[in-house]
Amino acid sequence: MTEQNTTKSHKNPEIPDQETLHPGTEQNPMIENKQGGGGEEEEEELKRLLVPNVEDLPLSPPSAIESNFTTYFLTDFLYPGNDQYVHRHANGLCIIGLAPYHVAFKDELGISKVSFDVGKTDRSTIKVTGKRKKVMCFLKFVECCVKGSLLEVNERLIEHPQLLNSSANREGYIAIIMPKPQDWLKAKALMLSFEEYQKLRETC
Numbered sequence: 001m002t003e004q005n006t007t008k009s010h011k012n013p014e015i016p017d018q019e020t021l022h023p024g025t026e027q028n029p030m031i032e033n034k035q036g037g038g039g040e041e042e043e044e045e046l047k048r049l050l051v052p053n054v055e056d057l058p059l060s061p062p063s064a065i066e067s068n069f070t071t072y073f074l075t076d077f078l079y080p081g082n083d084q085y086v087h088r089h090a091n092g093l094c095i096i097g098l099a100p101y102h103v104a105f106k107d108e109l110g111i112s113k114v115s116f117d118v119g120k121t122d123r124s125t126i127k128v129t130g131k132r133k134k135v136m137c138f139l140k141f142v143e144c145c146v147k148g149s150l151l152e153v154n155e156r157l158i159e160h161p162q163l164l165n166s167s168a169n170r171e172g173y174i175a176i177i178m179p180k181p182q183d184w185l186k187a188k189a190l191m192l193s194f195e196e197y198q199k200l201r202e203t204c
Contacts, residue, residue: 065095065170073099073197074190077145081106083201084145085169086191092184093151096144097173098164101201104142110165114157146187148179 065071069087077084081103087095098104104111144150153175157163163172179187192200 069095071194072188072191073194074145074187075099075101075192075197075200078143082142083197084142086146086187087169087173088184092178092181094146094148094177094179094184095173096146096175096177098142098168099197100168101197102168105165105168111161114161114164116153116155116158142174144175144177146177146179147183148177150175150177152176 065087069089072086072088073083074086075083081101083099083102085097085099087097154163154173157172157174166172
């Protein structure tokens, strides 16, 4: 009898077989379905983050003032009704103007004239003129509520005083100043937010 030598192959347990390395599509349907479902969920989540809900959007985009400045209000500065606003930038720059309930706006005809000619050196005070009747007028001197270096006065108000009546918080601003940090902190301690200011004036 002829002996036949049979060679048996022994698999290395550390090396997976071919089926393990390359699983067939039909043999692993659950894996593919799971991967496909996860991709759809991630895509929906991405859309939710990138595309906001239309109902959550504001009726109009925020203005440059709303985006870049914080607004404060000071009431009755130096005399009753002298309400002013301060738009403050993060770099310390302040835009000063007349607040909505300023006494100068109470006249039915509004503000008809603005003058910065109140002295040789101090231009931080302006003279606002409004007509009550054809032969009568009233004057209001408005002094800046924040101490600082005067960078600019809004000279457009000289030829276009109606800007104070139509857009006092934007194009109708009075001046731009740069206060020292200690002067700003002192003034800020007396100021109100818009909600606080509106609530105060509506109850007065």
